[in-house]
Amino acid sequence: MSRSRLALAVASAALLVSATAACGDAGGLRGAGPTPTAVSPARLWPQLPPASSPAWDLDEADTETIKGVTVPGDDIRAVDPTAIVRAEIAASPGDYDGxxxxxxxxxxxxxDCAEHGTGGTGAAASRCPVLQPYYRDLTGDGRPDLTLGFRLLPGDLTAVRVYTVDRHRLLRxxxxxxxxxxxxxxxRSVIIRSPSDLAGYEYRLxxxxxxxxxxMLLTHDEMLRSDGRGPVPGKPAPSPSASGR
Known part of the structure; x- marks a missing residue:
């Protein structure tokens, strides 16, 4: 420690003692009690061979070009969100047709969906499954990307999608x-909160x-108390059917 820093430390200590003597115990330092002993992680079953493939398919790095939807001037805001949903419906007739x-x-x-999103008024607008689109740069290229949601009916599921423009194509x-x-x-993240079967808890992905x-990769998967008190250690991994695919 240099002399200047040492002198500053001594002066600060003297000032603290003087202030404590003048004010009694108010504001004085107090012990927080014994500190728990740090325990290092214990590796279990080291003889197990490393896994060579994931247990469940969570669609890591899942991307897809949306066929039949153009991007005028590479401007994603010019793309009709309802056209994107219709393209997905057309690509998966087994999920939507019949x-x-x-x-x-x-x-x-x-x-019941109006052109260019969820527009329209009255009962027809409320029946449109496409939710309000949101535009924000999630890829870091300086251009807005599209976060789109639509309801999967009947039922209470919601589909959440993110699209960007890549080489003049709309890419999911x-x-x-x-x-x-x-x-x-x-x-650069999308966070989805979902209810848990346990009362007072929720999933955060x-x-x-x-x-x-x-x-966009799944980087966090945890169970939280819905009152905001923090994560719950040891939450099991999500069911492979959680994505609805």
Whole structure:
């Protein structure tokens, strides 16, 4: 320690003692009690061979070019969100077409959607399954990307998608379906909160843009107390059917 720093430390200590003597115990330093002993992680079953493949398919780095949807002037705001949903419906007829299709009412509800999003008024607008689109730069290229949601009907699932423009094409870089409590955008991330079967708890999943993979990767998966008291250690991994695929 240099002499100047030593002199400053001594003067600060003297001032603290003087202030404590003048004010009694008010504001004085107090012990916080014994500190727990740090315990290092214990590796279990070191003889197990490393896993060579994931247990469940969570669609890591899942991207797809949306066929039949153009991007005028590479401006994603010029793309009709309802056209994107209609393209997805057309690409998966088994999910949407027919009386026994799991999301048949989503396809039927598209007739009530106004052009360029959820516009329109009255009862027809409320029946449109497409939710309000949001535009924010999630990929870091300085241009807005599209976060789009639509309801999967009948039922209480919501599909959440993120799209960007890549080489004049509309590219889906994130896809998820779940019972959704809330969706948030933070920095380069999309955060989805979903209810848990345990009262007072919720799931929090976060996708973050990865420039190397050119996709949004699932970077956080945790269970939280819904009162905001923090994560719950040891939350089991989500069911492989959680994405609805």
């Amino acid at each position: 009386d026994k299709a799991p999301y048949r009412d989503t396809a039927r509800g598209m007739a 870089v994130m896809s998820w379906e779940d019972a959704v409590s809330a969706v948030e955008l933070a920095g 976060q996708w973050t843009w990865d420039a190397e993979q050119k996709a």
